[in-house]
Amino acid sequence: MAHEVGHHESNTKRIWKVFTILSIVTIVEVILGIIKPEALNAKVAFMKLLNWIFIILTLYKAYLITWAFMHMEGETKGLRRSVVWTGIFLICYLMFILLTEGDYVFEVYKNGYKSWDF
Amino acid sequence: MDTTVIKTGTEGNAWGGDSQPLKVSYGKMMMWFFILSDALTFSGFLAAYGFSRFKFINSWPIADEVFNHFPFLHGVDAPMYYVALMTFILIFSSVTMVLAVDAGHQMKKNKVVIYMFLTIIGGIIFVGSQAWEWKNFIKGEYGAVETKGGQILQFVDKDGHRVKLSDFVTAAPIVREQHQNKNGIWFYGEKELPTYTVDDVVSGFKKRSDLLIRTQILTEDGKKTVLSREASMDKLTNSVVGVVEGANLIKNEYGSTLFANFFFFITGFHGFHVFSGIVLNIIIFFNVLMGTYEKRKSYEMVEKVGLYWHFVDLVWVFVFTFFYLV
Structure with a gap:
């Protein structure tokens, strides 16, 4: 069993390390969000490169929180x-589904015969 | 007859009972599945936000311009600093929570107490910050006018800086009384009247020749379109029907009404989760103080409530990205 009493050495070192990584990632996100570098405005697969970077960093943070803080790494494969x-x-x-539909509605608004801005 | 011991023939197998394939207590497993279902609820909200955003992809408000307040820095443009600070506070309270869980594993009651307390304080600061953010959002800063088609027009000077309505509009002395349902048609009241009428705004605009109108439509490089003086005059005199100050569920000076609706709904739902997390943490905190888990010889309750608290942090990471960054 992963959580037997008395089997626990302290994980404090790891916790602070994960916190440092999370902080650095957040700071990078905020700096990128404020500066919005021109070079990252290029479109890659339907979206700005900058947005892809934000999403990837977010998923990385989510992974760290789930695995290290919520202890998912210690659970069995089945539960995980x-x-x-x-x-x-x-x-x-x-x-x-929803993003595809949203884009479709946008096209309808844009190319339809009705004016929405009057 | 040698024996009456019942053998099912399933000993050592995963099926047939008496085994715990997930090797985790009932409560903790159910907390995980609750978190899964709650994560799907939040992803439903965020996906709906994405839908609306893709629907109005060329006219969505720019978050940097909406959330640019910082306490004690009045009038200073501080895009996202405050929300970044809030994010840190929540991540840090997540750290103290996991430290409490860690101390619980080692049965160190005093450490658990201290870390739980810090977690609760962090949560309260976060909720308070969110309330402050809501207050700024609802109050609005610059004010705008609304066209017949429901588009929001904002005012800028020659350099593209936003101009407040109060900087160029003087309210005319004609006071129209607010129509309340107690003294008019009983089923038909109206909301608080805006400070200025459309006529006030038009005459103020005419006097200041450096003012231009900014529409909701985004240009190629992600800025809002600024109209020429003539086009601005034309828009203002021909299509404006009302003055909008601040934001609520019906009108929103920042742009698309849906932006305000999703802001209130998603951050509100998340704030409610933080609030209930604080309540759970306080209950567990007092249980720790009274030594309940010391007697039980297991601090697993701290772990379960910790899972919920980390989940709240996890959701915020996504809300932060999709509301403020992307």
Whole structure:
């Protein structure tokens, strides 16, 4: 069992290390968000490169919080997969459908015969 | 008959009972599945936000311009500094929480007490900050006018800096009384009247020849479109129907109404989670103080409530990205 009493050495060192990484990532995000460098405005796969960077950094932070702080790394494979995979697959599906539809509605507004700005 | 011991023939197998394939207590497993379902709820909200944003991809408000307040720095443009600070406070309270869990594993009661206390304080500061952020958002800063088509027009000077309505508009002495349902048609009241009428704004605009109008539409490089003086005059005299100050669920001086609706709903729902997390933390905090878990010889309750608290932090990481950064 992963959590037997008395089997626990202190993890404080790891916790502070993860906190440092989380802080650095957040600072990088905020600096990028304020400066918004021109070079990162290029479009890569339907979105600005800058937005991709934000999303990847966010997923990295989410991974650190779940694995280190919520101790997902210590759980069994079964529990880990039933929680993480379920979430990831459903969220990816939802995002795909809704963002595609949103873009479609945008096109309808833009190319339709009705004026929305009057 | 040698024996009456019942053998099911499933000993040592995963199926047939008496085994714990996930090797985790019932409460902790259920906390994980609650978190999963709550994560799906939040992702539903954020996906709906994404839908609306893609729908109005060329006219969505720019978050840097909306959230640019910092305590005690009046009139200073501080984009995102405050929300970054809030993020730090929440991440830090997550750290103290995990330290409390860690101390609990080693049965160090006093350490658990201190770390739980710090976690609660961090949570309260976060919720307070969010309330302050809401206050600024609701009050608004510059004011704007609204067209017949529901578009928001804002005012800028020659250099593109925003100009407040109060800087160039003087309210005319004609006071129209607010229509309340107690003294008019009983089923038809109206909201608080704005400080200025459309006529006030038009005459103020005419006097200041350096003013221009900024529309909601974004240009290629992600800035808002600024109209020429003639086009501004034309828009203002022909299509403006009302003055908007601040934001609520119906009108929003920052741009698309949906932006305000999602802001209130998503940060509000998250703030409610933080609030309930604080309440749970306080309950557990007092249990720790009374030595409940010392007697139980297990601090697993701290761990469970810690899972919830980390989840609240996790959600904020996503809200921060999709509301303030992207």
